[in-house]
Amino acid sequence: MPVLNNKDLLGIKELSADEIKHILDTASGFKDVLKRDIKKVPTLRGRTVVNLFFEPSTRTRTSFELAAKRLSTDVINFSVPTSSVVKGETLIDTALTVQALGADFMIVRHSSSGVPHLLAKNLRASVINAGDGTNEHPTQALLDAFTMREKKGRIEGLEVVIVGDIAHSRVAKSNIYCLTKLGAKVRLVGPPTLIPDGIAKLGVDVYYDMDEGLRGADVVMMLRIQMERQGKGFFPSTEEYFGRWGLTSERFALAKKDAIVMHPGPMNRGIEISSDVADGERSVILEQVTNGLAVRMAVLYLLAGVKA
Amino acid sequence: MSKKLLDKQEIERAIVRISHEIIERNKGVENLCLVGIQKGGVYLAMRLAKKIGEIEKTEIPVGSLDITFYRDDLMIRRQPVVSKTEIPCDVTGKKVVLVDDVFFTGRSIRAAMDAIMDIGRPALIQLAVLIDRGHRELPIRADYVGKNIPTSLDERVEVLLEEDGHEDSVVLMRREDAGAK
Secondary structure, eight states: OOSOOOSOBOOSTTOOHHHHHHHHHHHHHHHHHHTSSSOOOOTTTTOEEEEEESSOOSHHHHHHHHHHHHTTOEEEEEEGGGSGGGGTOOHHHHHHHHHHTTOSEEEEEESSTTHHHHHHHHOSSEEEEEEETTTBOHHHHHHHHHHHHHHHSOOTTOEEEEESOOTTOHHHHHHHHHHHHTTOEEEEESOGGGSOTTGGGGTOEEESOHHHHHTTOSEEEEOOOOGGGTTTTSSSOHHHHHHHHOBOHHHHTTSOTTOEEEOOSOOOBTTTBOHHHHTSTTBOHHHHHHHHHHHHHHHHHHHHHHHO | OEEEEEOHHHHHHHHHHHHHHHHHHTTSOTTEEEEEETTHHHHHHHHHHHHHHHHHTSOOOEEEEOOGGGSOHHHHTTOOOOOOOBOSSOOTTOEEEEEEEEEOSSHHHHHHHHHHHHHOOOSEEEEEEEEEOOOOSSSOOOSEEEEEOOOOTTEEEEEEOGGGTSOSEEEEEEGGGTTOO
């Protein structure tokens, strides 16, 4: 009878379209809760959530922390610089120690792909992937899908353009899985150096020319250009990048009149997106943040049901 | 194996009687707000609000309440689809009448009271149910009851309504037959 049967959320790749839809439907209920004066429900009272972050993150960690608190759980933040990882403890030992403290959920972020999967196999607790290397960031894709569905009323048939560093982006990867499963048409746009060969196998179209890729789009999703990639031969300079793949209002006009623009944050204004677009009427960037809370509450709630 | 406990006419009579009782107990309809518990109580709340409105010649605010997030652990396992909570008025200071179809253990009502209190601070909360089948597990009682029906734990009471595409009726069935309606 339950829709979700796996104790962990490791990636969108492992989910069915029905499971994704059930998470989004459940998130709608939590979004209503977040609009009230009392934004907290007693649903998961007595459970413990541990944020286990081996890579710095403020937004995702804060979002998970608040989502967990809104469900009345107790939350502990465990981050690398203050942990015993620096003292040489292995990854699994660290996680087992945290579990022994009574963690029911572990929210894991790590710079290596596959770490959440490894931990999930070794733990009783539910593991939620909060970003692993260049692999996946499932809750980001879920909140993006939630936002699109809310704004456009559907996902099926939408023309969604994802622009930027596809090769290094776990956000792009999770979004490709999620959107194709839900029936959207996905286009990837960026410099050839940042779009992996063979990605079209995932059922997406690739464009190297931004104007061509934007034409007729319903949703334009801009990815963050990581400054540390600069000077490594992926693109000549941030100025040239902005000139060719940056989203300006002139370029955005090539998309449909009612197209929306999204960004997972943090934004580099003037590098991948201009300020007038980022702050414009059709930007849903801050709504994505709010929806992230509702989606993460839904994920915690549904996974709690798997183990109850 | 099912037995009809109430037919269309008997349900209608119960609605009429409870409507009068609500008006009488509250000395009118001032500050009254009806809230149906998802899913079974919502249509009944709408029927009661309509009837009370006809009697008092005014419109009675009526809403729906989803209690999924307030349930105890047993329900979490099923991952139920969350329904809408829509209450058209500020419940603070109102006389809120919770409406449900079948009154059983009392756990849903406990959850509903918690859910209402998180939305606002009502002046008072009352409870109206179509069927009271007994087996309470909490110290909760109903203010308005359509019909008391003693049941055994291996039985199930189903309230079927026109709004859901059925013929109005209340039926008693064995647990194993339930769900095949």
